[in-house]
Amino acid sequence: MAKFCTSISIILCMLSLSSPATATTTYNVLSFGAKPNGLKDSTQAFLNAWSAACSSSDSTVIVVPKGRYLLSSMSFKGDCKSLHITFQIDGTLVAPADYRILGQFENWFSFEGVSRVSIVGGALDAKGPALWACKASGKGCPSGATTLSFTDSSDIRIDGLMSLNSQMFHIVINRCQNVHIQGVKIIANGNSPNTDGIHVQLSRNVAIVNTSIRTGDDCVSIGPGTKNLWIERIVCGPGHGISIGSLAKDLEEDGVQNVTVTKAIFIGTQNGLRIKSWARPSKGFVQGVQFIDAIMQNVQNPIIIDQNYCPHNINCPGQTSGLKISDVIYKNIRGTSATSVAIKLDCSATNPCSGIRLEDVKLTYKKQEAQSSCVNAKGKAFGIVQPNNCL
16 A cells, blocks of 8 residues: 655654665674773774664664764764664763863764654763753853764654753754654753753754653753744653744744644743743744644743843843744643743734734632733634733
């Protein structure tokens, strides 16, 4: 029977259709000198295993057996001859104990210009707390490394991975297409700085499903140039919620469009569903966003649009956001707010939000009615909307 893709499952379907049915060659990192004792640096062994897999004409599997593997910064680059490369990780990859070794790099594991690469299972322990403590002390500290980054890549799958205590962002998807992230667990302290769970920018056809994120910044952050993003069954908390933005930092900036967040649960987060932009001129936009079936548990800002984002009031006082926000749906959003204002739509004076739709929203504050606040926001309410609709 011929296989075809429906619009809802198109990203998953595209990835399954692209799976090659060819011979598979296996490369075990132990054969390249990796040591599973967590003491000997196995960086070169992993790079050599990648080189062998990349140059093979078969589909390949790089096997990482159980154990702990000490690894420094690594870059895995294409183009590869192999039609498909799978990292099958049964062990734990650990960063050096001295945070300065990894902290001097932008990324810990970086994939650049690759296609049809899958990461299955395993745990990545970046040992971030020492760097977080350094930053908290105000000493001269390195910025820190993103744990896992994909750039200029396509047909990527991350399945069942755990990212623990990243120095900076946990997972970054940058200039990629056809990416499926599933069954991922992300864990860091609620006060860990700049540890976004999953960041997507300049990418299209990305799906994030069945994922748990506990971190100190956004659970999912969505940057400029994101198109066709599907987020489903996410548990977020602690963290700053799911954020489109911040946007409008630059005048010339790609827009964000066709984003769906469905069946998300937020537990004790700073925000729930957020769109934020700097109060600066910009040619960017946010269009075609659906927030559906979300549960809020003691969330400070369950529904928020903030177009006056200006940290420390630097380089933006007196300006308004040029970002255009339109066609945003909030449907079946329920739960509790940790503050009295559960819906806050603070849009641009020069570019008011348009096409905002609130449908079947019920948010309470301390078992009482919450409040809503709308500034420069245009739209309609349908069904029961509590707090009272301010559109």
